[in-house]
Amino acid sequence: MESQNSSATSSSLRRRTGNQDEIGGEASTGPGASASTTDSVPESATTTAHPSSAGDGKIYYNGQAYEGTGRLPRDAPFTPSYVNAYTVNSAIAFVSLVVTATFFYFKIIVGLLESPQIGPDREFFMGMGPDNKGEPRPMLTPLCPLQDQAHDRGDDNCVLFGKIVVLADTISKYGYTHATQGWLGFLADEWAGRADVVLRNFPGYNTHWVNAVFPDLLHQESRTSSSASVKLVIIALGTDDASFPHTRQHVALDAYKQNLKSIVNSIRFPESPNYSPDTHIVLVTPAPMDDLMWETSLEAVNLTMDRSNSETKEYAQACVEVGRDLNVPVVNLWSDISCQVEGTCELYESDQLQDYLMDGLHLKRMGNEVLYKGIMNEVALHFPQLHPTCWPSVFPGYTDGSDPEQSGLKRHCNARH
Secondary structure (H helix, E strand, O other), X not given: OXXXXXXXXXXXXXEEEOOEEEEOOEEOOOHHHHHHHHHHOOHHHOOOOOHHHOOOOOEEEOOEEEOOOOOOOOOOOOOHHHHHHHHHHHHHHHHHHHHHHHHHHHHHHHHHHHOOOOOHHHHHHHHOOOEOXXXXXXXXXXXXXXXXXXXXXXXXXXXXXXEEEEEEOHHXXXXXXXXXXXXXXXXXXXXXXXXXXXXXXXXXXXXXHHHHHHHHHHHHHHOOOOHHHEEEEEEXXXXXXXXXXXXXXXXXXXXXXXXXXXXXHHHHOOOOOOOOOOOEEEEEOOOOOOHHHHHHHHHOOOOOOOOOHHHHHHHHHHHHHHHHHHOOOEEOHHHXXXXXXXXXXXOOOOOOXXXXXXXXXXXXXXXXXXXXXXXXXXXXHHOHHHOOOOOOOOOOXXXXXXXXXXXXXXXXXXXXX
């Protein structure tokens, strides 16, 4: 029995090294011993701790030491230290993959939504090009009136840059956002160097609330000089008035029309403290909405449906009637978008309502494009002197021959335009 245990112990410590076997650190000579021991030891028992390095933590195979950091031969069995190194390397590779994927997600996906590089020089002008349906809605070219030389007189109190005041409710939300190709951003770009586009937006406000604060707003914009500095007021209200009667935002149709007239008359009536005969006005109707899309958006935040497209249509028509009664140009945004979806007009933007709306109510790129074009076309048609084509820059553009002392840089500003 003792002889058998000794034989098993000797077999477990055996190493193949060239043409000789090592047992307990001593070479076994004699062909008989070599042949019998080599054939009787299975492959799985050929890798053990080297007797000369017991306790040093290394694994020996064919006389070579491996610490789990190198690559073992193909016929070498997995050892604990090698498995640990393999696990660590795999974990590092997985973490690196996750970090790389996260980086590209924020760099590419989020960048497309928020990057200021997506502006009028890329997506917008590409979207304005012809598509498979024909040319997009045309932009009108104004017929510029002759300049009144009497207005080009030197005046120490004259206003260099005019103002375009935009008074809007929910329709102004995302109006300056690059990702949605905001219509307000394009208006500011059009009048750059001529006038400042001032946004007074009140998302969620109805005409009752806006009407209460509008006189103070207009007075604030005009108090630095004469009220003539406000060249144009764009009024885009009614989207929130059209909410269901049980909501806080709802305003009855007749009251909505009266509120719009009150805002317009606060500028036009000589008895008004904010009377400004040189300030022009453009009305904008509410946009159409997608009932199902908006209901889904509300359900996502645990809110119930608060408006409908059929109700919004009535308020859009009421805005058109106010413009007709007061002789004020109107951008019928509801009609401009709806007629394309219904196929009753040929403005060649899209026949899918979802292409105009971000969440069923607020405008996205294509909806902003329609509104921007509508405003610019109304200005070109009714107030050509305010169109950027006819409104010269306050200061001349830079040229290779520009000189700070040239008279062009000292030209008299227009107190009235």
